Amino acid sequence: MKATGIVVEYNPFHNGHLHHLNQSRQKTNCEVVIAVMSGNFLQRGEPALVDKWSRTKMALKAGVDIVIELPYAFATAQATDFAKGAILLLDAMKCESFCFGSEEGTLNAFQHTYSLLSSKKEEYNTAISNFMKQGVSYPKALNEAYKLVSLESTQPLLDLTQPNNILGYHYLEATKLFNTSIQPETIQRIVANYHEDAQVDETIASATGIRKLILDNQHLEEVQKFLPESSFQQLTEWTNTHHTFGSWDRFWPLLRFTILRHSKEQLANYAEVTEGMENAIWNAAVKCEQFETFMHTIKSKRYTWTRIQRMLTHIFTGFTWEQLAEVNFPTYLRPLGMSKNGQTYLNSIKKDLQLPLVSRVAASKDPLLQMDIKAANLYYAGLQSTISHQMIGSDYSTKPIIY
Structure with missing residues (x-):
């Protein structure tokens, strides 16, 4: 069976993602689509809107065949390491190709840019x-x-000012630097740009725009037209159960507590906290009652909003410079879910896998996996709802979803 890979966050899965999924299948003429998906914390340094299990269900119901978790250490990393982790996992899953969305839309400029910078x-x-x-x-x-x-x-x-072009470049770079056999393809990103607000006269919006509508209004009717019905149903089920969504605004009381229980010197031990930022972070946490105010207080021209959020993510989860230094390559494959078709494919390659396949996390002591479990527990604690508190520790008992 011919497999193609995609790298996703699905925060949440929307109509643009459905277009990418369908075009990837068509362009590569594959029988299986494998998605490497971030867990409960994301590359822009923020909690996911809903957890990885809900987003896995969205993916499977839309037509993805296998969802593999991108470990926390890569999912929350700068673009180079994010791409490295994702591409190496897709290569380990025996994908012949992978397909990414880009503002460029054709592979030619990616190849020329790589040759130039090399x-x-x-x-x-x-x-x-x-x-x-x-x-x-x-x-x-x-x-x-x-x-x-x-x-x-x-x-x-x-144009390396465009976010999807930047990630696409690093995907291509990873395939070459690590001598993978996986072949890149790209498709044109359509209608909505990465950071654009949702437009009332469109049916495709950026995930950023969709999240903004949801978090500002705390109800889903305004975003329904931007989502496949299965995604809308999944979000409805989530809000009926949890009554809240993941965001730093929601997590701020616990994040603020975490910052203030440390000394400034201790904060400097956490990954990506550099050049005195521990002082700015601690001082702002003392003064600011709201996350937005806190961020505007410490934002500077030297550090992007995303870079600061990644620092905060690592402080919140306790991920240190020492741990980061030990991260080189993905060390396991963890399926979060699969279709019957995906199950057939996985069974056909299982004996040839060069990384261990983890379906029961309790049986593994891998430090990268232990970090994933810790991050999941802290995510549920951050949501501060009755049902989310009950889900602390659920990574040990939740089996891959079969759809």
């Missing part, structure tokens, strides 16, 4: 370092350095 690696890295010394944020330094090294190129190159 050939000018030293010049590129020096330029990044020089721009960083001027006090700009890391993403801005990357972009300025990229402009500099691409001045003389006559080939079509990527």
Whole structure:
């Protein structure tokens, strides 16, 4: 059976994701679609709107065949490591290809950009370092350095100010750096840009726009047209059960408590907390009663909102620089769910897998997996609802969903 891979967060699964899924299946002519999906904390450094099990159900009901969890250490990492973890898991699942959405929409510019940056690696890295010394944020330094090294190129190159182009570039980079056999494909992102608010006259909106509507209004009717019916039903079931959604606004009392129970020096031990940010974080937590106020207090031109949120995620979950230094590659495959078709495929490759397949987490002592379990428990604690508190520890008892 021919399998293609996709890398997703599905926060939540919407009509744009359905388009990507269907186009991926069509473009690669595959029989199986495997999604590597982030768990309960995401790449932009924030809690997921709903947990990984609900998002797995959305994926399976929409047509994904297998959902594999991207471990916390990669799911909350900068783009390079996020892509590395995802691509290596898809390669381990014997995918012949993977397909990602991009603003570019064709592979040509990705290939040319990779060739350019590979050939000018030293010049590129020096330029990044020089721009960083001027006090700009890391993403801005990357972009300025990229402009500099691409001045003389006559080939079509990527616009690396676009978020999906950036991730797509790192996916392609990972396939080459780690000598995978997996073949990249891309499709054009349609209608809504990554950060756009939802538009009333469209049926496709960004996940950011959809989340904003849900979190601002705390009801689902306004987002129904942007979602497949199965996703809307799953969100309805979630809100009827939990009566709240995952967000830093919701988690702020516990996050604030976590920050303040540490000294400033202790905060510096957590991953991505650098250059005195522990002082700014602690001081703002003392003063700010609301998360939004807290973020605006510590935001600076050197650190993006996303970068700061990743620091906070690691403080909240207790993920340290020491733990981060020990993370190199994914060490297991954890299926969260699968269709009957996916089950057939998994059975056909099971004997050839080069990573252990984990379906019962209690049987594994892998430190990456233990971090996933810890993050899941803290996510449910952060939701602060009766049912979510009952779900603390549920990773040990929840079996992969068979749909």
